[in-house]
Amino acid sequence: xxxxxxxxxxxxxxxxxxxxxxxxxxxxxxxxxxxxxxxxxxxxxxxxxxxxxxxxxxxxxxxxxxxxxxxxxxxxxxxxxxxxxxxxxxxxxxxxxxxxxxxxxxxxxxx
Amino acid sequence: xxxxxxxxxxxxxxxxxxxxxxxxxxxxxxxxxxxxxxxxxxxxxxxxxxxxxxxxxxxxxxxxxxxxxxxxxxxxxxxxxxxxxxxxxxxxxxxxxxxxxxxxxxxxxxxxxxxxxxxxxxxxxxxxxxxxxxxxxxxxxxxxxxxxxxxxxxxxxxxxxxxxxxxxxxxxxxxxxxxxxxx
Numbered sequence: 317x318x319x320x321x322x323x324x325x326x327x328x329x330x331x332x333x334x335x336x337x338x339x340x341x342x343x344x345x346x347x348x349x350x351x352x353x354x355x356x357x358x359x360x361x362x363x364x365x366x367x368x369x370x371x372x373x374x375x376x377x378x379x380x381x382x383x384x385x386x387x388x389x390x391x392x393x394x395x396x397x398x399x400x401x402x403x404x405x406x407x408x409x410x411x412x413x414x415x416x417x418x419x420x421x422x423x424x425x426x427x
Numbered sequence: 428x429x430x431x432x433x434x435x436x437x438x439x440x441x442x443x444x445x446x447x448x449x450x451x452x453x454x455x456x457x458x459x460x461x462x463x464x465x466x467x468x469x470x471x472x473x474x475x476x477x478x479x480x481x482x483x484x485x486x487x488x489x490x491x492x493x494x495x496x497x498x499x500x501x502x503x504x505x506x507x508x509x510x511x512x513x514x515x516x517x518x519x520x521x522x523x524x525x526x527x528x529x530x531x532x533x534x535x536x537x538x539x540x541x542x543x544x545x546x547x548x549x550x551x552x553x554x555x556x557x558x559x560x561x562x563x564x565x566x567x568x569x570x571x572x573x574x575x576x577x578x579x580x581x582x583x584x585x586x587x588x589x590x591x592x593x594x595x596x597x598x599x600x601x602x603x604x605x606x607x608x609x610x
Contacts, residue, residue: 335570337567337570347486347594348592348593348594349442349486349487349488349593349594352488352592353437353440353442353488353490356565357565357566357567358567368590369511369590369591369592369593371511372509372511372534372536372590372592373592375511375534375571375573376509376536376562376573376592377565377566378565378566378567378570401534401571402532402570402571
C-alpha cells in the first residue's frame with residue numbers, strides 16, 4: 317500500500333506536499349529517541365508530537381509518513397519543513413488507539 | 428585493511444538522558460549521558476572552580492554500530508546526539524554546506540560530541556563516514572541522502588538555533604508551548 321492509497325482508505329488529511337511511496341509497516345511512539353532506535357525505512361510513524369523536530373527525526377530514519385493522531389494542531393513551521401524534505405504529514409482526529417486499530421485492519425503491522 | 432563492504436546496524440542501544448549543566452561562575456556548559464532511568468535533579472554543586480547547575484535533561488539514546496557481514500563493532504558512546512541545521516546563520520559553515528547539498532537532495536545532520544569541546548572529543552572523519560553510511564544504507568537513497576558533519580564546523584553554539592533530535596520537555600506535566608534552545 318502507498319501513502320496516497322492509505323489517505324483514500326482512511327480519510328486522512330494530508331498537510332504537507334510529498335511524493336507518494338510504499339509503506340513498509342507502522343511504528344508508534346511519541347519519543348524521537350525511540351523512533352531513531354526502532355523505526356524502519358518506509359514505516360508510518362504515528363505520534364501526537366507536532367513540533368518541527370519530528371521532521372528531521374523522520375527524515376533521518378526515512379519514514380514514509382508521519383501521522384498526527386488525536387486531532388493535535390500542527391504548527392505551520394512543521395508543515396513547511398516537512399514539505400521542504402518531501403515528508404508526508406497526515407492528520408487524523410482519531411485517538412491513537414483507534415487509528416492504530418484501523419491501520420492494523422488494513423493489513424499494516426510492525427516492520 | 429578489511430575488504431568487507433560494511434553493512435551497519437544499530438546495536439547496544441541504551442536509553443537515558445543527556446544532561447546539560449552550566450557553571451554560574453564562568454558560564455561554561457558541559458554535557459554527559461546518564462543511563463539512569465530517572466532525570467538528574469538537585470541543587471547546585473561545587474567542583475573545583477566551577478559551580479554546576481543542571482539546565483536540562485533531554486531523553487536520548489546511545490548506540491554502537493556493528494557490521495552485519497564481518498561483525499566489526501564501532502562504539503559511539505562519545506556521540507551526544509544529532510542536530511538538524513536550520514540555516515539560521517548565513518556565515519555558518521554547516522548552513523553553507525546544507526544549502527549546497529540540498530540541491531542534490533542531501534540533508535545535513537550534525538553529529539555532536541559531548542561538551543566542552545576538546546581535541547579528544549572530536550569525531551574523526553572515518554567515524555562520521557560510518558554514521559553517514561549507516562543512515563544511508565537503511566534508506567531509499569533514490570529519494571534523498573544524508574550527510575553527517577562534525578559539530579566542529581559550528582564556531583559558536585550560543586548563536587546556533589539548530590534543532591537537536593532530542594526529547595526535551597517530555598518530563599513536564601504541561602505540554603511545552605515552545606521548545607527552548609539547549610544552549
